[in-house]
Structure formats: C-alpha cells, structure tokens
Amino acid sequence: MSAQTLARPVPARSWRVVAESYGQELVILGALVVLFVGVGLYNPRFLSATSLTSIFVGNAYIAIAAIGMSMVIISGNIDVSVGSLIGVLGTIAGTLAVNGAPVVVCWLLPILIGVAINALVGVLVAYARIPSIVVTLGMLSILKGGLISATGGAWISSLPPEFMIAQFRLFGLPSSVYFMVILTVAAALWMRHSAFGRTIYAIGGNPEAARVTGIRIERSVVAVFAIHGMFAGIAAILFATQLQVIQSTVPPNLELTVITASVVGGVSILGGTGTVIGSTLAAILFAAIGSSLVFLNVSAYWLRAVQGLMILATVLADMARRRRA
Amino acid sequence: MTELIALSGISKSFGPVKVLKDVGFDVRPGEVHALLGENGAGKSTLIKIMAGVISPDGGEMKVNGRPVRFASPREAAAHGIATVYQELLLFPELTVAENIYLGHAPKTRLGTLDWPAMRAGARALLDSLDSPDLDVDVLVGKLSVANRQRVEIAKALSQDAKLVIMDEPTAALADADAKRLMSVVKMLRDRGVGIVYVSHRLPEIFALADRVTVLRDGAHVGTRAISEVDEAHLVSMMVGRAIDHLFPKVDVPRGDVVLEVRNLAYRDVVQDISFTLHAGEILGIAGLVGAGRTELALTIFGVTPATSGEILLDGKPVAIKSPGEARGLGIAYIPEDRGLQGLIRPQTVRENVSLAVIDRIAKALVVDRGRESALAKEAIARFGIRTRGPEQRVRQLSGGNQQKVVLAKWVAAEPRVLIMDEPTRGIDVGAKAEIHALMSRLAGQGLAVLMISSELPEVLGMSDRVLVMRGGRIVRAFERDAATPDAVGSAMTAAKSGRSLESAGASAG
Numbered sequence: 001m002s003a004q005t006l007a008r009p010v011p012a013r014s015w016r017v018v019a020e021s022y023g024q025e026l027v028i029l030g031a032l033v034v035l036f037v038g039v040g041l042y043n044p045r046f047l048s049a050t051s052l053t054s055i056f057v058g059n060a061y062i063a064i065a066a067i068g069m070s071m072v073i074i075s076g077n078i079d080v081s082v083g084s085l086i087g088v089l090g091t092i093a094g095t096l097a098v099n100g101a102p103v104v105v106c107w108l109l110p111i112l113i114g115v116a117i118n119a120l121v122g123v124l125v126a127y128a129r130i131p132s133i134v135v136t137l138g139m140l141s142i143l144k145g146g147l148i149s150a151t152g153g154a155w156i157s158s159l160p161p162e163f164m165i166a167q168f169r170l171f172g173l174p175s176s177v178y179f180m181v182i183l184t185v186a187a188a189l190w191m192r193h194s195a196f197g198r199t200i201y202a203i204g205g206n207p208e209a210a211r212v213t214g215i216r217i218e219r220s221v222v223a224v225f226a227i228h229g230m231f232a233g234i235a236a237i238l239f240a241t242q243l244q245v246i247q248s249t250v251p252p253n254l255e256l257t258v259i260t261a262s263v264v265g266g267v268s269i270l271g272g273t274g275t276v277i278g279s280t281l282a283a284i285l286f287a288a289i290g291s292s293l294v295f296l297n298v299s300a301y302w303l304r305a306v307q308g309l310m311i312l313a314t315v316l317a318d319m320a321r322r323r324r325a
Numbered sequence: 326m327t328e329l330i331a332l333s334g335i336s337k338s339f340g341p342v343k344v345l346k347d348v349g350f351d352v353r354p355g356e357v358h359a360l361l362g363e364n365g366a367g368k369s370t371l372i373k374i375m376a377g378v379i380s381p382d383g384g385e386m387k388v389n390g391r392p393v394r395f396a397s398p399r400e401a402a403a404h405g406i407a408t409v410y411q412e413l414l415l416f417p418e419l420t421v422a423e424n425i426y427l428g429h430a431p432k433t434r435l436g437t438l439d440w441p442a443m444r445a446g447a448r449a450l451l452d453s454l455d456s457p458d459l460d461v462d463v464l465v466g467k468l469s470v471a472n473r474q475r476v477e478i479a480k481a482l483s484q485d486a487k488l489v490i491m492d493e494p495t496a497a498l499a500d501a502d503a504k505r506l507m508s509v510v511k512m513l514r515d516r517g518v519g520i521v522y523v524s525h526r527l528p529e530i531f532a533l534a535d536r537v538t539v540l541r542d543g544a545h546v547g548t549r550a551i552s553e554v555d556e557a558h559l560v561s562m563m564v565g566r567a568i569d570h571l572f573p574k575v576d577v578p579r580g581d582v583v584l585e586v587r588n589l590a591y592r593d594v595v596q597d598i599s600f601t602l603h604a605g606e607i608l609g610i611a612g613l614v615g616a617g618r619t620e621l622a623l624t625i626f627g628v629t630p631a632t633s634g635e636i637l638l639d640g641k642p643v644a645i646k647s648p649g650e651a652r653g654l655g656i657a658y659i660p661e662d663r664g665l666q667g668l669i670r671p672q673t674v675r676e677n678v679s680l681a682v683i684d685r686i687a688k689a690l691v692v693d694r695g696r697e698s699a700l701a702k703e704a705i706a707r708f709g710i711r712t713r714g715p716e717q718r719v720r721q722l723s724g725g726n727q728q729k730v731v732l733a734k735w736v737a738a739e740p741r742v743l744i745m746d747e748p749t750r751g752i753d754v755g756a757k758a759e760i761h762a763l764m765s766r767l768a769g770q771g772l773a774v775l776m777i778s779s780e781l782p783e784v785l786g787m788s789d790r791v792l793v794m795r796g797g798r799i800v801r802a803f804e805r806d807a808a809t810p811d812a813v814g815s816a817m818t819a820a821k822s823g824r825s826l827e828s829a830g831a832s833a834g
Contacts, residue, residue, distance in 0.1 A: 193694070195687040202680055205669035212628065212666045213681050213734070214652030272671045 024266025076271030083254030111233030118229025204271030417466025572786025580604030609788030725756025
C-alpha cells in the first residue's frame with residue numbers, strides 16, 4: 001500500500017485539496033449563483049441595482065459580526081451575546097452622536113468598549129475556565145437587561161448626517177459593502193497566514209495538543225474574544241447608522257443569525273475548521289434568500305425556517321464529509 | 326470438529342479502497358487464534374465483520390456450521406460472539422454490575438431489575454475470572470484500565486459468549502497487568518471458549534496462541550500453527566520483508582550533561598527524583614502504569630510545574646512553569662496519547678509540523694509559507710512519513726505515520742532534550758522499527774533522549790541506562806549491561822509500596 005502511495009505523487013494543490021479545504025465555501029457560492037440566476041429569471045427586478053444594494057447594505061453588519069463569531073467558534077468557543085452587544089454599542093454610538101460628541105469618538109469609542117467587554121468574556125473563559133456558552137449567556141442577560149433599563153426602549157432620532165457612516169457612498173456603492181469585503185478579505189488572510197491565526201485553528205482543533213506544544217492558550221483565547229469584540233463594534237456602528245433612527249433595543253435573534261452564518265459558512269461547531277470567507281458568503285446568502293422571498297411573493301416569515309433547514313443540511317453534510325475522511 | 330466461526334472469501338471495500346480481499350479465517354472451540362498485521366492491514370475490519378458492526382461485500386460466514394449474516398452487533402451477540410474493543414465501551418457512571426448486565430439484566434417477576442441476582446451474577450463471573458478483588462458496586466469510571474478490561478470480559482461471558490474477540494487487549498496495560506490478562510485468556514480457552522486475539526506484542530502471541538493468521542494490505546498472507554513459526558518469520562510475513570534489527574540501538578559516545586534533575590517533586594505523585602541526562606544518551610524509564618513516569622515527564626515539561634526540587638540545563642538552574650517555557654529552553658515532549666495531546670487532527674501535515682515553530686517562521690506576523698512547506702517536505706522525507714503530501718490531513722494517516730508527524734514537529738523546534746512517552750504504543754512492527762531507528766539517529770546527532778515505555782523489550786533494547794520508577798520515586802538505576810529483563814522486571818513490581826493497583830491505575834490517566 002505504501003509503495004503505491006509513494007509511486008503516485010499528487011500535486012500539492014490538487015482539486016481534491018481545494019475541495020477539502022473550501023468545500024462549504026464552494027457549495028455556498030454555487031447556491032448564491034443558482035439563487036440569483038433562478039430568482040432573476042422569475043423576476044428580473046431582483047437583479048436591479050436597488051435590490052442588490054439593499055441586500056448588501058441591510059446585512060453587511062451581520063457578515064462583519066460573523067467574521068468575529070467564526071474566529072470564536074474556530075477557537076472552540078461560542079458567543080451567544082453578540083446580538084445584545086451590538087444593540088448596546090449601537091445605542092452608545094447614537095447617544096454620543098445626538099449629544100454632540102465628535103463623530104470619530106462616536107465611531108471609535110463603541111468599538112473600544114466592545115473590545116473591552118469581550119476581552120473580559122475571554123478572561124472569564126480562559127483563566128476562570130468557565131465554558132464560553134455560560135459566560136456569554138450571562139453577558140447576554142446583563143447587556144440586554146441593562147440596555148432596556150437604561151433607555152426604556154426609547155428611540156434615538158435626529159442623528160447628525162456626518163455620523164451616518166453606513167450611508168456614505170464611494171463610486172456609487174455604500175460604505176458597508178466596502179467594510180464587509182475589506183474586513184472579510186483581511187480577516188481571511190490573517191487567519192490563514194498569520195502565526196496567530198494558525199494558533200487559533202490549533203487551539204480549536206485540539207486544545208490539549210496545542211498546550212503541550214507550548215502555545216499559550218489563555219492569551220490567545222482572550223485575544224480572539226477581544227478581536228470578536230472589535231468586529232461586533234464595527235458591526236454595531238454600521239447597524240446604528242444604516243437607518244435614520246436607532247431603536248435602542250436588541251435586534252431580535254441577531255446572535256442566532258450570526259452563529260447560523262458561521263456554521264452554514266462551514267465553521268465546525270466543534271472548532272478547528274472553517275473560514276471567515278464562508279461565513280460572509282453565508283450571510284450574503286441569507287440576505288439574498290430573505291430578499292428573494294419578497295420577489296417570489298412568499299411570506300418573509302419563511303426566512304427563519306429556511307435558515308433552520310440550512311443549518312441542519314450543513315451539519316449533515318459536515319458529518320458525511322467527516323465519515324468519509 | 327466444527328469451527329465456532331468460519332469465514333471464507335470475505336471481501337470489503339470502503340469507496341474505492343479494498344480493505345479486505347478474499348480473506349479466510351476460522352476459530353475452533355478452546356483455541357486462541359491470533360490475528361496479526363500492520364496497522365491498515367485489515368484486522369479491525371475483519372473483527373468488525375465478525376462482530377456484526379459492518380457487513381462484508383462478499384464471502385461467506387458460518388457460525389457452528391450454519392451460514393449467517395449479521396445485520397447488527399446484537400445479532401452477533403445472539404450467536405455467542407462478544408468483542409472486547411481497544412477503546413473499552415463501558416459506562417463510567419454505572420457500577421461494575423450494571424455494566425456487566427447492561428442490555429440483558431435479570432428481571433424480577435414484576436419486570437423490575439433483579440438487583441440481588443445481578444450483583445450475585447456479576448460477583449460469580451468476576452470470581453470465575455480470578456478477580457475476587459473487584460467490587461461489583463464500584464463505579465466503572467473509578468477503575469484502572471486493567472480492571473475495566475476484566476469487567477468487559479465478564480460482560481462478554483454474561484452473554485454466554487462462545488467466541489470472544491479481543492482487539493489489542495494489552496496495548497494500554499503495563500507488563501504485570503498484561504500477564505494477568507493473559508492468564509484470564511488461558512482460563513477462557515480451557516473452558517472451551519474460542520478467542521480471536523489481536524496484538525502487536527509478539528511474545529504474547531507465542532505465549533498464548535494456538536494458531537496465527539497474518540493479514541497484509543487486506544489480503545490473507547497465511548495461517549500457521551504457532552509451533553511452525555518464529556518471531557522473525559512472523560515479522561517478515563507481516564511486513565513482506567525481513568526487519569534486521571528490531572532495536573537498532575547505535576552506541577553513541579556519552580556527551581556532557583544536558584539535563585539534571587535534583588530532588589524534583591510534584592505533589593505526592595512524583596517524589597524526590599534525581600538524575601542526569603547526557604547528550605547522545607537514551608535514558609529509559611521503566612515502571613508499571615501509575616508509577617509516576619508520565620507525571621515526571623509532565624513536571625519537567627512544565628505542564629504540571631514542580632512543587633519542589635531543581636531542574637538544571639547545562640548546569641544552570643531553570644524554572645519551568647509552562648510548556649511554552651520548556652520549549653523555549655529546548656525541551657520537547659512527545660506525549661503518550663497522540664490523538665489527545667500530540668496532533669491537531671483536522672489540520673494538514675504541513676500545519677502540524679510547523680506548529681511548534683510557528684512564531685519563528687513568521688516574519689512580521691505572517692507565516693513564511695515557503696519555509697513552512699519546505700519544512701514539511703523535509704520532514705516527510707527525513708522521517709519517511711507516508712502521506713499524499715504536505716496538504717493531507719493528519720487524521721487520515723496511520724498511527725505510525727501520525728507518530729512520525731509528532732516527532733517531526735518537535736525535531737523542527739531543534740530541541741536538545743527530547744522526552745518521549747510511550748513512543749511506539751499502538752504502532753505496528755514496521756513503523757516501530759522506523760521510530761526506533763529515528764530515535765537512535767537523533768541521539769547520534771547529540772540529542773539527549775528521555776524515553777518512557779511500558780514495553781520492557783523496548784526499554785532494554787533502546788536505552789543506554791534504565792531508571793525504574795515505582796510509587797512516584799526512582800527505585801533502581803541500571804547501566805545497559807546490567808539491565809536484564811529479570812532485574813528490571815522485578816524492580817518494577819517488587820514489594821508493593823502500599824499503593825493499591827486501583828489508585829495506581831486511576832492516577833495514570
């Protein structure tokens with residue numbers, strides 16, 4: 001057997017390797033193409049510039065939050081509080097803006113707060129060794145409860161126009177699209193080519209082995225959560241500035257949508273595998289599905305059901321792949 | 326005499342891979358039939374077919390002369406076939422008696438569990454296995470590996486098994502426990518039970534088996550009476566070539582002292598350990614499971630930092646509080662359990678090999694992909710790792726090749742002290758010889774090697790000096806010439822030091 005294996009060397013970059021590493025990403029890309037072509041044929045208005053722009057603008061923040069979420073899940077953890085965090089940070093940004101703080105402060109301070117809050121979560125997970133689902137469930141309640149108590153659910157309106165970064169346009173495209181693409185590509189390169197990214201994959205793949213190899217797991221976990229906090233902060237700014245008002249509540253089910261994007265994008269819920277490109281593609285796919293339901297005259301409430309089906313299908317496909325390997 | 330089980334022309338494929346080709350195998354009552362082969366030869370598949378876990382693509386299987394087809398392990402059990410798997414399939418949170426009778430517990434007339442009958446039955450079964458020391462009410466999770474195995478065997482007997490399949494039953498056992506297991510196997514055989522015995526340990530096979538069947542690459546190489554073959558013969562049947570030296574120890578001039586340990590202790594698990602380790606030396610540490618050998622390694626490597634004592638590198642005292650610091654000082658640790666502590670299984674060979682030096686081959690935070698690939702390719706060539714290439718995932722490699730990846734990872738870190746914990750556990754004979762050759766070569770290049778092994782032939786064959794540990798302490802030290810099997814073996818077992826087998830086993834985990 002060994003002789004045969006040696007006798008037929010396979011080029012390092014064979015299709016098999018690409019399919020193995022990017023299987024889920026390719027599947028989603030295919031699904032996106034099928035969706036756009038199919039729905040476009042049924043109703044060409046689906047492919048109009050307005051329709052496409054609204055798909056991206058309204059959902060870029062989900063894709064950006066999913067980048068950080070994917071990193072957290074790849075490291076073998078999870079964060080169920082990201083929706084509440086985005087709600088809180090968005091409200092902070094809006095409050096600062098209506099009270100006349102400089103826009104740069106309005107944008108950066110919430111991001112720093114996001115980093116700080118999630119670094120704390122990371123410390124509790126890594127050093128106090130509390131499972132991340134427990135820490136973030138606690139954080140979810142604290143943030144959600146705190147937000148509603150503090151604001152009473154009041155809407156923030158008359159936001160200054162220079163604060164509305166999500167509505168800025170460059171070459172006709174809204175800024176959220178640039179943010180989404182640039183952050184996804186940067187994060188993907190970072191995860192794949194930096195020593196830190198490798199460490200994250202290693203920790204998620206086998207924490208015990210990573211530790212015995214001399215990797216400082218604790219620090220890396222804190223760093224992953226902090227970075228996730230940064231992405232949540234950026235997502236919150238885009239979320240807060242996409243409409244003329246901020247609802248100062250937690251967007252319903254946002255954490256589930258973000259986690260779903262990561263998992264459907266090919267990030268194994270067990271940690272150690274997946275890419276942020278997959279999660280961004282999955283976030284776009286959800287947005288496109290949601291939007292296509294309108295063009296197909298189907299109730300938008302089906303979107304959640306479709307998302308649920310996709311999670312199950314993804315996990316089944318993942319298990320089938322594992323069994324083959 | 327009718328065979329208990331007779332297979333002929335069995336074939337099985339997984340996708341395009343033919344794992345069994347036209348294999349025949351049979352077991353008679355009161356016989357131990359050893360099944361031998363390198364990893365990947367098809368032994369596990371054959372076992373699973375007999376146990377009803379998978380069904381063959383072709384061929385015939387007869388039990389007591391009647392053709393059978395098992396749709397499930399339950400059907401196989403109904404035909405009197407029981408399997409003791411390598412990874413024991415017991416429930417840690419249930420008691421010994423509950424585990425033995427799980428799925429076929431005696432019931433009272435009311436349909437409730439008949440506890441007195443269950444406990445009495447379990448007691449009788451364990452007594453018949455010469456294990457009166459095992460409490461039927463203790464939770465299985467608290468038992469040592471050796472005792473869990475006895476529970477597993479009792480479970481097989483409770484189902485009135487006529488054929489017991491044992492998959493590497495001694496792989497995780499120290500020599501004394503292995504001997505005890507072998508006497509249990511003999512006892513079963515004398516009662517007329519047929520036994521399929523899979524093991525990599527050839528001496529055991531010569532001590533136990535009546536016949537031996539060798540598989541290679543899914544094909545049946547031959548079935549022989551044990552009296553017709555010798556060790557060299559079996560090895561060449563397994564690997565298809567003769568292996569000249571099972572333990573290719575090369576004499577290397579002893580260099581300077583690299584590592585010195587003085588009165589090292591970790592809690593009460595490792596106590597008062599002092600030794601020196603020279604460049605170019607292989608220092609073997611022998612002992613039973615639970616003697617504190619792995620714990621000593623983990624203390625030196627900083628996983629469980631020492632609670633007292635001193636570690637000196639090149640004569641300078643160092644404080645090692647984490648594996649990261651140990652790595653920085655040039656110490657490498659190849660753990661006992663590859664799957665658990667050695668490898669990132671979903672990642673590629675390339676990513677695993679570079680993991681210990683990932684910071685060093687990164688420039689401005691970005692991993693130098695060219696250097697990394699070169700490192701992986703060099704490791705594949707140098708260590709003879711059988712893989713499709715650097716991009717293959719390590720979970721797809723065989724045990725021996727996975728171990729080579731772990732070795733390559735640490736050698737890439739250019740350590741000066743290499744600690745190897747059970748370097749060849751669960752690895753087939755061919756790969757074992759390769760690992761031993763690599764070990765010799767590394768020592769020849771001036772590496773100081775500390776080798777922990779439960780296999781006495783390995784310790785004696787590879788070590789320049791042997792330390793024997795018992796109860797967390799070093800009890801004897803031997804130079805190579807004085808390290809005879811009898812002397813080392815008796816130092817390992819002599820005078821029970823108050824710790825029962827139970828607690829020793831439990832702390833081994």
